[in-house]
Amino acid sequence: DTEVTQTPKHLVMGMTNKKSLKCEQHMGHRAMYWYKQKAKKPPELMFVYSYEKLSINESVPSRFSPECPNSSLLNLHLHALQPEDSALYLCASSQEVPYGYTFGSGTRLTVV
């Protein structure tokens, strides 16, 4: 298995909802990442987990809460989002340097 699987592919949520994004990989990668991407912009790093521990938080608002239950799974819990949080959310994984990153197909999130 050489893929990163993200679910759901599309999500529409209200500003008072609580939802979660899920990311899974079975390549034995020990680093996993959440990126946010707005239209016509490059991906922006949100969080990095290394060996199931949060190693980087790029000053992301607390309405985004990451979780890494095990080495294969990464979640992003969403609560009280704003319309400007609407974006494509990408998950990625990697083995130690110098290996490359593998990205999932993303979750298209719309906040209404």
Add this chain to the structure above:
Amino acid sequence: KQEVTQIPAALSVPEGENLVLNCSFTDSAIYNLQWFRQDPGKGLTSLLLIQSSQREQTSGRLNASLDKSSGRSTLYIAASQPGDSATYLCAVNSGNTPLVFGKGTRLSVIA
């Protein structure tokens, strides 16, 4: 702080042309450089990964080169096809920090 620049920002070519996309980075202390393709609203597909010790990598009609000392990489696409239309992103891995992306080149191949 590593910065990655991609030129041109957009490119439109007729089908069959050979083309070159450029990527430059400010800090030459990198481990590797990765080229990705992204279709509208989709995830990133890895095209080529070049290690810092390598000069080039090839996959089918794609060839990526790396000149680490000058901080440059190029992605060469031979005999372009309409299906090559997408955004191409260059990303640099410096080891201690996650990938740093350029802003991408939006390619349109006209039939």
